[in-house]
Amino acid sequence: MTELAKQFSTKAKYQGNLSAGLPLLIVSALQTELSDALKAVPGVEYVEEDAELEGSPETVSMRNDEQSWGLLRIDTAASGLKGKARPSNADAGKHVHVYILDTGIRTTHAEFAGRAIPTLEVDHPYLKACAARDTGCAQDRHGHGTHAAATVGGATVGVAQGATMHAVQVLNDDAKGSYANVLMAMDWILQHGQKPAVMLTTATGASHVDTSRSLKDAIDKVTEDGVSVVVGAGDGTANACKSSLAFVPSAITVGATTEKDELLSSSNFGSCLDLFAPGSNIKTADILSDAGLVDVTSTSMAAAHVAGATAVAMAADPSKSAKEITTQLISTAAAGALIGNVNGSPNRLLKIDLSKQ
Numbered sequence: 001m002t003e004l005a006k007q008f009s010t011k012a013k014y015q016g017n018l019s020a021g022l023p024l025l026i027v028s029a030l031q032t033e034l035s036d037a038l039k040a041v042p043g044v045e046y047v048e049e050d051a052e053l054e055g056s057p058e059t060v061s062m063r064n065d066e067q068s069w070g071l072l073r074i075d076t077a078a079s080g081l082k083g084k085a086r087p088s089n090a091d092a093g094k095h096v097h098v099y100i101l102d103t104g105i106r107t108t109h110a111e112f113a114g115r116a117i118p119t120l121e122v123d124h125p126y127l128k129a130c131a132a133r134d135t136g137c138a139q140d141r142h143g144h145g146t147h148a149a150a151t152v153g154g155a156t157v158g159v160a161q162g163a164t165m166h167a168v169q170v171l172n173d174d175a176k177g178s179y180a181n182v183l184m185a186m187d188w189i190l191q192h193g194q195k196p197a198v199m200l201t202t203a204t205g206a207s208h209v210d211t212s213r214s215l216k217d218a219i220d221k222v223t224e225d226g227v228s229v230v231v232g233a234g235d236g237t238a239n240a241c242k243s244s245l246a247f248v249p250s251a252i253t254v255g256a257t258t259e260k261d262e263l264l265s266s267s268n269f270g271s272c273l274d275l276f277a278p279g280s281n282i283k284t285a286d287i288l289s290d291a292g293l294v295d296v297t298s299t300s301m302a303a304a305h306v307a308g309a310t311a312v313a314m315a316a317d318p319s320k321s322a323k324e325i326t327t328q329l330i331s332t333a334a335a336g337a338l339i340g341n342v343n344g345s346p347n348r349l350l351k352i353d354l355s356k357q
Contacts, residue, residue, distance in 0.1 A: 001025055004044065007037035012125045014184055021187035022218055026050070026124060026180045048214045050124075053182065053203040055103060055144040055175030056244075057235045057266070058298040063281060065295070068157050069259055070278030070305055075354045092354055093160025093311035095318075097194045098152050099227075100307075101185050101201040102145030103175050104138040105167035109146065111154035111285045112165065119166035120188055124180035127188065130167070138167035142175050143287045147296045148200060150285035151304035152311070157283050157293065159308025159354065162315070166193075170203070177203060179215060186218045190225055196314045200307040201245065202232035202300035210247035223250040228310045228322040230254065232303035233268040240268035247272055252310070252326050255345055256280065256302035262340050267299050269343035274326070275333045276342075277305035277350040309352040 005015050005025055012028035029037070038044055072078045099119070107116040118130035118137040130137035140146045145167065153163040168189070170181040182201060189199065199222060209215070219229050233255040234244035246253040246268070253272055256264035256279025263269065264279050279302035286292035306329065313325050320328070333348035 004037060004041040007040055008033060014125050014127065014180070016187045017191050021190040022183060022221060024183060024187070024214065026183065046213060048212065050178050050180045051206055051209070053177045053179060053205045055142070055171050056202045056204050056232050056298055056300045058144065058147065058296050058300060060143070061281065061295045063295045065283055068283035070282050070301070071159065071354070073278050074159070074305055074309065074350045074352060076351050077353050077355045088156070089161055089355055091162045093153060093308065093315050094162030095196070096160065096163045096311040096314045097166060097197045098160070098163050098307055098311055099166045099168050099189055099193060099197060099199045100145055100149050100152065101168045101170045101182060101199065101203070102148055103142040103171045103173070104140035104145045104169040105149045105165060106140050106146045106285065106287045106290070107167060108135055109150065109285045109290050111150045111157060113155050115153060115163065116149060116165040116167060120168045120185060122168070122170050122181045122184045123172065124178060124184060127184055129192070138169040140167070140287050141173040144171065144175050144300065145169070146287045147284045148202065148300050148304040151282060151301055152200065152308040154285055157285065159305055160311035163308065163311040179212060183214060183218050186222055189227070190222060193227065195226060196318055197227045198307050198310045198314065199227050199229045200303060202303050204234040204236070204244040209244065210242050215245060216248045219245065219248045220250050223322050226322050228252065228314070228325050230303050230307040230310060232299040233273055235266040235299050236268055237266055238268050239270040241270055241272040244268060252306055252329065254299065254303040254306045256299040257338060257349065261338055261349065263338060263342050264297070264299070269345045271344055273345045274330055275306070275346060275348040275350055276338060277302040306350055309350055312352055312354060
């Protein structure tokens, strides 16, 4: 890999870690340069063109509900408690690290109570590991990442109220990024990430994203390394297999539901989904202050519920592998819980006992 990298004079290149990370080289080059390099250094398995990814679209509003209905809906211990406060469990998900590949996190928000850590900024070929106290690093100026992080593990609105959230900024202030950014982040997490761990990304791409071998190989590698990967189905009212990371079987792919237990009208759907979770009007942290809350509608909120549930399951039984955790979440989901047409998707709604650590 090093010999191949030397063939390119540009500084716009990133080399993965062959032993501990991903065996990849990301480089900005002309077609002729690439051709010459491949002739000079044979043995490259495949070449793939970079493409854009973006944060799954969200609708943000304010309803002033006391608590997110989503937490009540997924909690097996809260059956029949609709509209009532769910008992908090500050140990749920404790000692589990959730890496949120998004627009960053407003780590100073009260919902995180010191459990959200600035971790990494990525914008190919730029990569910066954050100092843990540098709140300006991987800072969220868009909102997408903070919304997801608080739903994962916020102190009052989160699923895993004891988990540690890591801000991994792979999308810019307009929620735009690329395959390259996500791959670099995964390579870094494989080398430096703390375990037990969950990785959440809700980025979606063009219709040809399902042809990306590099993204599939990377997610497979991360999962094999013991990190559960959760992805959102996307919000295009389309087949999730074609427009999001949902096409990767080793990832846990999540569609969104409404308070009426119906398929959210904007949610992608199809056979690539593993299960559904609440995604409509989910109360979560805002980025405009350290105390503000908003209601967000998106499959990113649904995926965040599942990422939090994954952290809770990991904390309850650290001996289980990432694949075993995935199997557990799918098998304990409520079958047939969704009402109406699910457009060929598995009719399973996330359920977990949030009283357990």
